[in-house]
Amino acid sequence: QQPVQSPQAVILREGEDAVINCSSSKALYSVHWYRQKHGEAPVFLMILLKGGEQKGHEKISASFNEKKQQSSLYLTASQLSYSGTYFCGTDHSGGSNYKLTFGKGTLLTVNP
């Protein structure tokens, strides 16, 4: 089942902070975050694994609440380059034969 992302869209001024949430109705093994700029391919941001392990870019932070089956992506001191659509992908299987189910995305616009 497709995870639910909120908000659907957010507009910031440079330097402001934002939080993007991702919720699932099923137990999660891992959550993956990607950003896609208009007309470009999605780019990997972060993986959060059950048990607390994280892998991603240093300037990106995120949380993973296994009990609530939720993840949040924190964007602090936003820059113009942060603009784009953010997708969370959820994995419910673990193991090597996994598949990601992506949410519909959150459109983030950062203005000067």
Add this chain to the structure above:
Amino acid sequence: KAGVTQTPRYLIKTRGQQVTLSCSPISGHRSVSWYQQTPGQGLQFLFEYFSETQRNKGNFPGRFSGRQFSNSRSEMNVSTLELGDSALYLCASSLGGSPRSYEQYFGPGTRLTVT
């Protein structure tokens, strides 16, 4: 290191035809996943191949099929095209095999228009 490449980048087909899309993963990556992206549905998983074997499949009709070759290159085929198949088709490669390798690298996509 060269990124993921997809060919062709743009394609226009008519209903009922079939189409084959190609994806060359990053050197050393053994897993290739395919996604369909549309404005209404977002990114939807089609299937994933690892070492020439389909490991997982999304909820798409049998008209959508794929394969992976020994050099990890992958092709996706859609037969009897429908108007609703118009979309951006993305492939993504990763090392695969263990959770630490699940970071995916996406190609630029193939924009398919069915008329």
